[in-house]
Amino acid sequence: xxxxxxxxxxxxxxxxxxxxxxxxxxxxxxxxxxxxxxxxxxxxxxxxxxxxxxxxxxxxxxxxxxxxxxxxxxxxxxxxxxxxxxxxxx
Ligand SMILES: [Zn+2]
Numbered sequence: 001x002x003x004x005x006x007x008x009x010x011x012x013x014x015x016x017x018x019x020x021x022x023x024x025x026x027x028x029x030x031x032x033x034x035x036x037x038x039x040x041x042x043x044x045x046x047x048x049x050x051x052x053x054x055x056x057x058x059x060x061x062x063x064x065x066x067x068x069x070x071x072x073x074x075x076x077x078x079x080x081x082x083x084x085x086x087x088x089x090x
Contacts, residue, residue: 003053010054016061023048029063031072033080042075044068 001011018024028043050061073086081087 001051003056003058004060005058006053006056008053008055011051012054013049013051015048016050031068031076033077034075035077038075042071044071
C-alpha cells in the first residue's frame with residue numbers, strides 16, 4: 001500500500017484512540033453536499049483500521065462504499081450528485 005497523498009510506500013496501519021489505551025467508540029462519516037435538513041440515515045460507520053504515512057503524516061481509513069453511495073444518491077443535492085457522476089439511476 002502507498003500513501004494516497006505523497007505516494008510513499010512507508011505506511012503503517014493502526015487504530016484510533018481518544019485517550020491513552022482507550023480505543024475510540026464508533027465514529028461516523030457524514031459527507032458534505034447533502035440537502036438541507038438531511039440528517040437521518042446520513043452517517044456511515046468508519047472502520048477502526050487506519051493507515052498513516054511515515055513521510056507526510058497523512059492518515060486515512062475506510063468505510064462501506066455501498067452505504068456511502070446510498071447516502072449520496074438519496075440525500076445529496078443535485079450539484080453534489082452531478083459532481084460525483086451519480087445523477088443517473090444506478
Ligand atoms: Zn504520504
